[in-house]
Amino acid sequence: NMTAEPPRIAQLSDAAINRIAAGEVVERPASAVKELVENAIDAGARRVEVAYADGGKTLLRVTDDGHGMRPEDLPLALARHATSKIDGSDLLNIHSFGFRGEALASLGAVGRLTVTSRHAGHDGAVIAVSGGVPQAVRPAALRGGTVVELRDLFHATPARLKFLRTDRAEAQAISDVVRRLAMAEPFVGITLRDVSDGGEGRVVLRTDPESGDLWGALEGRLGRIIGRDFVENAIRIDAEREGVHLTGLAALPTYSRGSAVTQYLFVNGRPVRDKLLIGALRGAYADVLSRDRHPAAALFVECDPLLVDVNVHPAKAEVRFRDPGLVRGLIVSALRHALAEAGHRASSTVAG
Ligand code: ADP
Ligand code: MG
Numbered sequence: 001n002m003t004a005e006p007p008r009i010a011q012l013s014d015a016a017i018n019r020i021a022a023g024e025v026v027e028r029p030a031s032a033v034k035e036l037v038e039n040a041i042d043a044g045a046r047r048v049e050v051a052y053a054d055g056g057k058t059l060l061r062v063t064d065d066g067h068g069m070r071p072e073d074l075p076l077a078l079a080r081h082a083t084s085k086i087d088g089s090d091l092l093n094i095h096s097f098g099f100r101g102e103a104l105a106s107l108g109a110v111g112r113l114t115v116t117s118r119h120a121g122h123d124g125a126v127i128a129v130s131g132g133v134p135q136a137v138r139p140a141a142l143r144g145g146t147v148v149e150l151r152d153l154f155h156a157t158p159a160r161l162k163f164l165r166t167d168r169a170e171a172q173a174i175s176d177v178v179r180r181l182a183m184a185e186p187f188v189g190i191t192l193r194d195v196s197d198g199g200e201g202r203v204v205l206r207t208d209p210e211s212g213d214l215w216g217a218l219e220g221r222l223g224r225i226i227g228r229d230f231v232e233n234a235i236r237i238d239a240e241r242e243g244v245h246l247t248g249l250a251a252l253p254t255y256s257r258g259s260a261v262t263q264y265l266f267v268n269g270r271p272v273r274d275k276l277l278i279g280a281l282r283g284a285y286a287d288v289l290s291r292d293r294h295p296a297a298a299l300f301v302e303c304d305p306l307l308v309d310v311n312v313h314p315a316k317a318e319v320r321f322r323d324p325g326l327v328r329g330l331i332v333s334a335l336r337h338a339l340a341e342a343g344h345r346a347s348s349t350v351a352g
Helices: 014-025 029-042 071-077 103-110 158-163 167-184 214-225 228-232 275-285 324-351
Strands: 047-053 059-064 112-118 125-130 145-151 189-194 202-206 234-241 244-251 263-267 270-272 297-302
Touching: 014 103, 029 047, 029 059, 029 103, 029 145, 029 167, 047 167, 071 112, 071 125, 103 112, 103 145, 167 189, 167 202, 167 214, 167 263, 167 270, 214 228, 214 244, 228 234, 228 244, 234 324, 244 324, 263 275, 275 297, 275 324, 297 324
Parallel strands: 047 189, 263 297
Antiparallel strands: 047 059, 059 145, 112 125, 112 145, 189 202, 234 244, 244 297, 263 270
16 A cells, blocks of 8 residues: 555664574573573683573573673673674684673573672672663672573563473473583583572582593593493594594494484584484494484584584574585594494404
């Protein structure tokens, strides 16, 4: 209808922009936990404590002993597109978990967020976000590190709240995220507690920083998280092709599972669920496993950040390799080779 007045165009408020963008970053409590634990690790934390109540819907709290923040930086930490991790000139060359500078801004838009932090040489300080708007920074007592508390996630967006699953299912998703991050960071002690009933809460997962060399630490951590039987039935994988490194543990075919739950894949330290990697893993075992069995493995792909784009999705579960064929070939041949060798060893032991 050409004669009607066109609707007026108006600029959205920052709070509205944050809320829209938040939908991409924060899908459920587990995605908030992922962002907060990654921030703690990026801050060099040696110990990270995660607490949740009611599946994370009413409370999430992540406490770390990392480098903390200066009081004057706290408002910036909550601002959109503000980050200490890249300078924007080289978006492909990323060495930290974070880089978008939008997690805290998004969390402040979808829940009641409080950040308390202390950087050595400064006083502790706290900032809260109310209705998506950061409040004034106030002094706070804290020995060091950072505490981020997120209450009543999605209280301002009831439609999203309705999409959340039961407390039990959300708690399970939180535990899954924390376990994967704990596998990728054996030198960080990570604790997960359910504090729904108040007080100290129930310990869901507790790991101390692992000691020893890389293999020792990795096997210790994988044993604690996946189980000692996995580690005892797995072979070490250590291969390299054109600058792409593959390390980790791959289970013997006899340890295979009826479901794919014991498949943990990481790219440059990030837990990923990537079709290419999952397909390569399956391909590597194709000759030694029947179709209804699933290989168990924890594999870490490391390469120059320039060879992989982790910028595909804000939640960063998918990655895009510059040369997918190279990565697939590396995984398939390294695993086949290791499995064949283990097979020979086993048969010669039997024979001998
Ligand atoms: P990003 O991690 O992508 O930079 P975030 O919104 O997650 O964006 O965090 C914004 C900034 O706040 C970070 O770049 C970092 O400087 C600071 N920050 C966030 N969490 C912590 C923490 N736990 N310890 C120290 N600094 C933090
Ligand atoms: Mg971050």
